[in-house]
Amino acid sequence: MSAIADYASLLVDAGEYSGRNDIAHxxxxxxxxxELKLNRFLRVAEMEIVDTVAVTNGTGTLPVDFLEAREVKNANGASIRAVALQQLTESYMGRAGIPTGYAIVGSTINVRPVGDGNLTITYYGKIPPLTPANTTNWLLDKAADAYLYSLVEEIAIWERDVxxxxxxxxxxxxxxxxxxxxxxxxxxxxxxxVVGGPTP
Known part of the structure; x- marks a missing residue:
């Protein structure tokens, strides 16, 4: 087996490992x-992205590759905390100002107090999918074996071979x-x- 360098070589090796080149299509x-399954549970530094989200009337649209927030900062650069949606609504009802709390709802982020401005979000982003046009990504470069065995597993599931x-x-x-x-x-x-607690 040669080194897995790109999309094409990954598919070739998957065929060799699984013995199912007949279903390469x-x-x-x-x-x-x-990739869908890997995105569900893999969280490593290479997935971290920093982006700006514009907020209007307390609501902003999350990046399309958003998986999970690591840190959210308001326009003043202060970190704001994640809270339950009900708590966010009840605690800040009728208030406007600089956000101090947020909740994720679907593909949007809701902040309170209600306001306009930009948030700086550090988040885990989806693994860039491999395609004939996008032939490599950070995961293939760093852990080609994880990609290979994930693909071989899917082939085996299709075969119904426990x-x-x-x-x-x-x-x-x-x-x-x-x-x-x-x-x-x-x-x-x-x-x-650093050990917390009182000093004896």
Whole structure:
């Protein structure tokens, strides 16, 4: 097996690993399903994006690749906190001003007190999908094995082969575990432990 460098080589290797080159025309669909599942639970630094969201009358449209917020700041640069929608509505009813709280509702972000302006959002964005036009992305560059085994798992699910599904899933989870460990080390490898509580 040669190195997996792009979309085409990923599909070739998936065919070799699964032994199902005869259904290669279905691989792009399986790849989309694999990416859908990866987006549900994978959260690493490479997925973090900083963007500006314009808010009008307390409501703004989230980026199309939005998965989960890490931090939201108001126009003054102060972090605002996530709260339950009901609490957001009841606590700030009738008030206007600089937002101090927010709630995500579908593809929008609602802030209170109600106001206009820009929010700076740091969020986890979807993995850029691989296609014939978009042949590589950060995940393929960093963890091609996670991509490969995710795709092989989808092929096995289509085959209804429980044994293959289990084997591919185990390899996928090992690859993702390694990716997450590397992510944690890059974030916290040099962090100092601070113990809270009263000083004796």
């Amino acid at each position: 279905l691989f792009p669909r399986f790849l989309g399903l694999a 044994g293959k599904v289990g084997a591919a899933q185990q390899l996928k989870l090992l690859a993702i575990s390694g990716l997450k460990i590397g992510d944690e080390r890059s974030r916290w490898g040099n962090a100092q432990v």
